Amino acid sequence: MATFDLNVNGKNHQVEVDPATPILWVLRDHLNLVGTKYGCGIAQCGACTIHLNGVAVRSCSLPVSAVGSQAITTIEGLSEAGDHPVQQAWLEHDVPQCGYCQAGQIMNAAAFLKNNPNPTDEAIEAAMNGNICRCGTYTRIKAAIKTAAQSMS
Amino acid sequence: MTLVKTSYNRRSFLKSVTLAGGGMMLSFSWLASCVSNPKKALEMPKEWFELNGYLKIGENGVTTIMSPNPEIGQNVKTSMPMIVAEELDTNWDLVVVEQAPLNTDIFTRQLAGGSQSIRQSWEALRMAGGTARHMLREAAAQAWGVPLAEVTTATGVLYHEPSGRSAGYGEMASAAAQIPVPEEVELKDVKDFKIIRTSRKNVDGQKIVTGQPLYGLDYRKEGMLIAMIAAPPAFGLQLKSVDATAAKAMPGIRDVIVVDAYPEDYEMQWSDVSAFRKLVAVVGDTTWQVMQAKKALQLEWEPLPGGAGTPESTEIQMERMIARAAQPAREMRRDGDPEAAFARAAQVIERSYTAPYLAHNTMEPMNFFAHVTPEKAELVGPIQTPEFMEKSVSQRLGLPLDKIDIQMTRMGGGFGRRLYGHFLVEAAVISQQVQAPIKLIYSREDDMTFGCYRPTYYVTYRAGLDEAGNLIAFHVKGGGIPEQPVFPNRFPAGAVDNYLAEGWTLESNISVGAWRAPRSNFIAGAEQSFLDEVAEAAGKDPIAFRLELLQRAQENPVGERNDYDAARYAGVLELVRDKSGWDQPAEGVSRGASAYFCHNSYVAQVLDMVPRDGKLVVDKVYCAIDCGIVVNPDAAVNMAEGGIIDGIGHAMYSGLTFKNGQPEQNNFHQYRLIRHSEAPKKIEVHFVQNDIHPTGLGEPPLPPAVGALANALYKATGKRFYHQPFISEKQELG
Known part of the structure; x- marks a missing residue:
């Protein structure tokens, strides 16, 4: 066990956990931020995607000891009022079916759009390929990302 | 009014x-x-x-x-x-x-x-x-x-x-x-x-996109502990011994217990499917601690007594199915004199199709909260069959039904997997034994290897054509482990004078269950691929060939019982034909058509495939649906899109194989699911407008997608695809 000071969604938190604990479980079990989802535990499905200093990472495979003072953003902190352009586009296209993977999809899309404000379809597909949606909402996700790109430009 | x-x-x-x-x-x-x-x-x-x-x-x-x-x-x-x-x-x-x-x-x-x-x-x-x-x-x-x-x-x-x-x-x-x-x-x-x-x-929607707690896995209650299970690593095995000394000494671990979820004298009902009745549970403070302690368990397993302990392998299963398919099967329907008609046919076409076991792989793994006290049981989580599982919990705990409270959370996918609530019984028993509120969580590996799979199937079709290319005889003989996929009274029954449907099954210790559009999810693709091949042999357009048969079924049906409305069936085919401009495909487009009726709704699809950067890409899928009144149109379109992508994905990429009773895939690095770049670029959905009382859409759009995919692949490659997943035949999509 060790103590870690974390910056999550702009707030400081102190947790005492095994240093190997993935950030996913620190968020979910210790900080009660359950928007970040467990899907596979081996960085294959993307359901656990968060931002580390603005970069999309798989929180299921990132030990808390590797985070240091880097800023963590989760789906709960992506926007204050739940109105990030990507979130709004998701609602406009009514993307979710079961909805479980969508927090990860949104976090991945939001990080991608920051560096690719005007992406091609192929670039969207390549960027989103690590995020599985078992319900098959891929065509809607792509449409929503394009809408979000437009509203962010 | x-x-x-x-x-x-x-x-x-x-x-x-x-x-x-x-x-x-x-x-x-x-x-x-x-x-x-x-x-x-x-x-x-x-x-x-x-x-x-x-x-x-x-x-x-x-x-x-x-x-x-x-x-x-x-x-x-x-x-x-x-x-x-x-x-x-x-x-x-x-x-x-x-x-x-x-x-x-x-x-x-x-x-x-x-x-x-x-x-x-x-x-x-x-x-x-x-x-x-x-x-x-x-x-x-x-x-x-x-x-x-x-x-x-x-x-x-x-x-x-x-x-x-x-x-x-x-x-x-x-x-x-x-x-x-x-x-x-x-x-x-x-x-x-x-x-x-x-x-x-x-x-x-708003809660989903902002990550608010909605799912079973998100549920928490004051004083709640986390529980995970260790199940036998292979079908046919049972627990022999447990040494939990090391695990119990690990930080945050409260207990390690043997959980007799379904004792010998428990009477299993249909929603209780479980091959692993006795498990080991690790109970502790946090998920990560419990996951680590689980790895420290020293567990010994032994074969179940008798035939139930025989380890299964995919290769051996396929050999068993091929051998069984050659033997006589149970007759389910016979019209006319099929063998006489085959004997006089100018052409006989015979093809066999197979598909592997599939895991459901809901993105949210199985889980359930349970707080059981001597007086009552409180259960919260994702379950498709709460009414049935209430009875199971009642029977297992010996508590009357009115002392059991089940709250349903939104589910991170179902696809049939959560019809089988063994995890709810397990959670209840664990809570009862440790005398604390617990949340049982399956890891992805637990989830993928626990069973309740879509069965593996094998079907052989035979068609007899006369000199003029008329379908005069049709024979479907299907089987599977442990369930056969044939619906004897579905199309083309009713449209062919001489018709025979037969089925056979083989037993296995691998547990199975309903998987989105049970049986239809396989048989539709096989049937629609076969009809495409028969139409080609008859020198007819595949949609015109199907419409011809449906006209026969409408005007002069064969047999007493045909489980479909031929006019509505033809209606979706005509609609998709017209909307897709079937007769004038664009340059370089390979098209496949398919139609199926299941779960009371009619769906037809045209799938367009194009080459791009040396790979084949599903450029567009046209879909026509008759589900009566469409309650929420955009959401219905979403369902259809999902069903199509799911159907293409599983036919193309997915399968669960076994070696010595053990699943050879236990997570997404081995079990392939369709991803963004492999999905159709566009999907266009049209609904037949009528005032018929509404029917469902969770399942019907999936089965025909398999046939449309196979038929487009044939057009694009000149090769017919008989064995799912199609990547096993060295075929990829962009």
Whole structure:
């Protein structure tokens, strides 16, 4: 066990956990931020995607000891009022079916759009390929990302 | 207006205060309510007036509608309340939706399965809304001293036109709650629908995109511990011994126990499927600690006694299926004289098709919260069959049904997997043994290797054509482990004079269950691929060939019982033919057509494949659907898109194989699911417009996609695909 000071969604938190604990479980079990989802535990499905200093990472495979003072953003902190352009586009296209993977999809899309404000379809597909949606909402996700790109430009 | 007797499930319309232990259904659970229009902040009323078990109206007109059925992503939490709101004739923007708990006194068929939620609850939901509207009108008529017939409604407001009086539903709610439930209720004409047939957003949408707790895995309760299970690593094995010394000494670990989830004397019902009746459970403070301790368990396994302990392997299973398929099978339907017709046929085509086991792989793994005390059991989580599992828990714990409370969370996918609630029984038993509230969590590996899979199948088709290319004989002989996939009375039965359907099965210790569109998810693709090949042999256009057969089935059907409406079947084929411009495909496009009827809905598809950067890409899928009235059109399109992608994905990439009883894939690095870049670039969905009572869409769009994919692949590659997943035949998609 060790103590870690974390910056999550702009707030400081102190947790005492095994240093190997993935950030996913620190968020979910210790900080009660359950928007970040467990899907596979081996960085294959993307359901656990968060931002580390603005970069999309798989929180299921990132030990808390590797985070240091880097800023963590989760789906709960992506926007204050739940109105990030990507979130709004998701609602406009009514993307979710079961909805479980969508927090990860949104976090991945939001990080991608920051560096690719005007992406091609192929670039969207390549960027989103690590995020599985078992319900098959891929065509809607792509449409929503394009809408979000437009509203962010 | 249509008058309908309310005698049907009249209990639903009694006020809950008259129910035993009344008020329970109104309990405001932590994951319950969501505003139908999230952009508008609704002011909650000071007082609620309950008009029946489905709805209550506040003094300010805000209306709570209960969504009775489990939500697995099929969007019933939006569409079912829409139907109530329609007949209530209220303002959808003033509606708050709550997930109802399991309550068999009030609701019927609280089950997610068979694409039946809308179809089977259509009348009950309409009556719930219509009954309340009637009571509001009566309250207004009494208050205003006017005849009931002169009181009308529109969008949540009562009107008396002759006197110019009006009142919001909220103003009359208190009085309406005192009005006796009417014996008859007026339902709207379909043409007067204002909410049904308009697209309404997912009522949980805002919560989903902001990561609010909604799912079973998100549930927590004060003092709750985390539990995980260790199951035998292979089918055919059982627990021999446990050494938990090291695991118990690890930080945060409270206990390691043997869980006899389903003891020998337990009578399993259909929703109790489990090959692993006895498990080891690790219970501790946090998920990560429990995951680590699980690895430290020293477990020994031994074969189950007798044949049940035989380890299965995919290769051996395929050999067994091929051998069994050559043997006589059980006859399920015979029309005419098939063998004589085959003997005189100018051409006989015979093809066999196979498909592997599939895991459901819901993105949210199996989990359930349980708090069991000597007096009662409280259970919260994702379950498609709460009513059945309540009985299982009751039997297993020896507690009466009324001491078991099951709350349904939104589910991170179902696809049939959560029809089988062994994890709910396991959670209850663990909680009972450790005497604490626990949340049982399956790891992805636990989830993928536990069983309840889509069975593996094998089917052989034979078709006989005469000189003119007419289909004069048809034979389907299908089997599987442990279930056969043939529906003997489905198309093309009824369209061929000489027809034979047969089935066979083989036993296995690998547990199986319903997987999105059970049996249809395999047989549709095989049948539609085969018909494509037969049409080609007959020198006919594949859609024209099917329409010719459907015309025969319509005008002069063969046999007594054909489980489809040939006119509606032909209708979706014609619609997709026209919308896709079937006769004039664009340059370089390889097209495949397919149509199927299952779960009461008709779906036809045309799939366009194009080469791009040296790979084949599904450029576009056209889809035509006849599911009667479309309750929530955009959500219905979403369902169709998902079903198509799911169908293409599993046919193309997915499969679970076995070696010595052990699944060879246990996570997504080995088990391939379709990803963004492999999905169709565009999907266009069209609905047949009619006023037939609605049927479901959770399953029907999936099965035909497999056939459309195989047929387009043939056009693109010149090769027929008989064995799923198609990547096993060295075929990839862009």
